[in-house]
Amino acid sequence: MTRILIVEDDGDIRGMLARGLAAEGFEVDVAERVDEALVSARETAPCAVVLDNMLPDGSGHDVCRALRGGGYAGAILFLSAKDEVSDRAEGLSLGADDYIVKPFSFDELVARLRAQLLRRQGSEPPRDVVTAGRLTLDLTTRQARFGTASARLTQREAELLMALMQEANRPLSRGDIYDRLWATQGGLSLNVVDVYIGYLRTKLGDIARTGGPLIVTVRGRGFMLDLRDAGFQ
CATH class of the missing domain: 1.10.10.10 (Winged helix-like DNA-binding domain superfamily/Winged helix DNA-binding domain)
Structure with a gap:
């Protein structure tokens, strides 16, 4: 099963994402702090990280920078209320694959997430x-x-x-x-x-x-x- 790590300090959003992605067939882990996110990513090796930018002990940029610096090759998608072009550009320059601005459509998030996962597989898996x-x-x-x-x-x-x-x-x-x-x-x-x-x-x-x-x-x-x-x- 495809494992996803959600890094989000807002409990309502975190819960909604966890329930929704689980219903979509993903195995979900959650974190709400930078340190928790890095420990979880190291221990569970998720296929993708859905990452808020504003966290209690730092920023999503810190998480993204540490993950890419440590060789993490999975997909990273920012999900942030910070919608300035400079914010998006910085996130992408740190190695994120996509940047989604809050408020957001859950269906769009899932579609973008699946697109990034398929890109890493190299080709669409055969249909059953x-x-x-x-x-x-x-x-x-x-x-x-x-x-x-x-x-x-x-x-x-x-x-x-x-x-x-x-x-x-x-x-x-x-x-x-x-x-x-x-x-x-x-x-x-x-x-x-x-x-x-x-x-x-x-x-x-x-x-x-x-x-x-x-x-x-x-x-x-x-x-x-x-x-x-x-x-x-």
Whole structure:
């Protein structure tokens, strides 16, 4: 899994970024000070650092300078309220790959982050597509498609849909789904399965408005992707 380090002293922004990037499939570490950021980067070797410029014990410039001086080759993206051209120029001159000004669009941040990660891979990774009947799931872009309609899923939604597609027309119990997707994450109850089933039902309903692939509840047995309608096999 791709590891991202968020360096941000604002707790609300830090929490939002951590939750959002985790939902996008990244493994996330957080720091709020220069010293914490450098220790975390040294110990976890993140693929990218999302870096605020104004920190309690220094600046993002200090972090960027130390990382590049120590040979860090991952992506560095500044996320800062300082929007002067001179601020952006200094950050980029220190070795940052991108500079995003607050307030910002989370979707744009994710797009820019992925672009930098792909650049370091040298080429776009091959796509992996799962198919069940006329429903397809592109695991690279996380696009679920039915006919000409499509919906973009979060990483966890895509993993859940893939599990259901692999067992299409057969029910999976809550426990089976939980074990596949959440067993290694402490502190979560079986209710998380119902929450994500709800998210996925909504998105599948949007791309199959005339009775398309549906996730049905099989009493006493769990959930099933029901593709038995003649139009969807």
